[in-house]
Amino acid sequence: MSLLSNTSALLGKELRTEVRSRELLTTTVVFILIVIVLFSITLHPTTSESQRLGPGLLWVAFLFAASLMLQPCFLREQTNDTLSALRLSVSDPFAIFFAKMAANTLFLLLTELLMLPFFAGFFNVRVLPVLPQLVLVLFLGSLGIAVPGTAFSAISSQARMRELMLPLLLLPLLTPILIASTEVTAALLEPEPALRLAGLGILVAFDVVFLTALWLFGEYLLEE
Amino acid sequence: MKTIAGAFALFLLIAVTAYLAFFYAPIERTMGPIQKIFYLHLPSAFSSFIALGICFYANLMYVFKRQPKWDWLGVSAAEVGLAFITVVLVTGPIWAHPVWGIWWTWDARLTLTFVLWLLYISYLLLRSMLEEPDKRALFSALFGIFAFLDVPLVYFSIRWWRGQHPTPVIMGGPGSGLEPRMRVAYLLVWGAFTGLLVLLVNARFKLEAMRADLEELQREVEVR
Amino acid sequence: MKNFDSILAAYLAGWAIFFLYYVSVSKRMNTLRQEIERLKNSLSRSK
Secondary structure, three states: OHHHHHHHHHHHHHHHHHHHHOHHHHHHHHHHHHHHHHHHHHHOOOHHHHHHHHHHHHHHHHHHHHHHHOOHHHHOOOHHHHHHHHHHHOOOOHHHHHHHHHHHHHHHHHHHHHHHHHHHHHHOOOOHHHHHHHHHHHHHHHHHHHHHHHHHHHHHOOOOOHHHHHHHHHHHHOHHHHHHHHHHHHHHOOOOOOOOHHHHHHHHHHHHHHHHHHHHHHHHHOOO | OHHHHHHHHHHHHHHHHHHHHHHHOOOEOOOEHHHHHHHHHHHHHHHHHHHHHHHHHHHHHHHHHOOHHHHHHHHHHHHHHHHHHHHHHHHHHHHHHHHHOOOOOOOHHHHHHHHHHHHHHHHHHHHHHOOOHHHHHHHHHHHHHHHHHHHHHHHHHHHHHHHHOOOOOOOOOOOOOOOHHHHHHHHHHHHHHHHHHHHHHHHHHHHHHHHHHHHHHHHHHHHO | OOOHHHHHHHHHHHHHHHHHHHHHHHHHHHHHHHHHHHHHHHHHHHO
16 A cells, blocks of 8 residues: 555654654653653652652653654754655655654654653652553553644644744643543552553544544645 | 624623623522622633634634635634633632632643633634744644544543542532523523624624735735 | 622623723724725725
């Protein structure tokens, strides 16, 4: 199917661009660490408070980091107008979005996985017993962040004050992701871990709704 | 002059609803007269939902038909909707403080209303940051569509979240225990508020149409 | 009346928001109307 082959070709390009520079991944990880340190200093939680506040703090840090990390996504296509070239190279414009979304999801997921050991250490929680379930939540959450995030990156790259517009557009919209991810993560990290299916349901619903919306409307975002 | 007629209609609406709220409807037993804020607070909330729906419809129509009038309707409905939600967020705490002793709490309804307010504002801010009219119309319409699709997800996720961490609900369900005269007063006031919605959207729509006329004229002048 | 000042504050604030919004829209309409008249006149003069 041409969509799939177009997408995988573009996805390869996105990943290769990142691997060559590696800046996005490292700066994002450092940023999340900074956010966690700042919150921990001002709130100075006790150990039990850490375990209660940890998941929320982590996901808020992920959201902030994502709204920074998603900026270059379409901005870098503006130098040398590579976006026009991309549009010409594919038969289905959705492939451009799909590839960028997939790349962003992977980057976010990778960043979050790299954060897990720090998280376990700083907040005194046990992540290893629930690692598969945690990865599932991280994946669904990252997908939820990346799908509208990529779309809004396309929108804000053409607006004034774009660095502020992307978080402004994205963060209120991501309320369901923040709520559901935090609750499910918190439940997994309790002394008796539990998997909150309702929360996962919300994450899945969000991902499906926005993937569909992007599939239906994505091409308009790429219009000249 | 049409605007004076509009202002007169506005005064009439205020007078009618004030009469219904203060003289027709009886005084509520537990809270006393302060409950009468309800006749301003709740119809505003409902009208803001209607405005949201109109905005969504206009956004869809613009994306598929690309006629400027849909863009005008979209921004008009969004601005007026924002006015209504602001009234909800202002009258709510004024009502809450004497009765329950707090200005605000993060219960389900308040949190949802605040997130909705933020989404409306993001929509309008995005428009102010996009200068080219066609792009502004298209991108804000797309954002509006995404935001509207998000609303049920926000609603369910917040309700689930508060279900996990219950807090006292400071306002009981709106229809609970309404005496007949209260119900009549409420329905009539709600009708009046729908009229207010139409009045305001209509005025704002005309303003937007006029702005388009002006831009057209300015282009004509430049050509000479 | 109990809590009268709160009732008054709420109704004043609420209706003020609607009224101020309407007034701002009307003012902008008048400014635009004048500007349109001005441009129309200058166009018809230069014809």
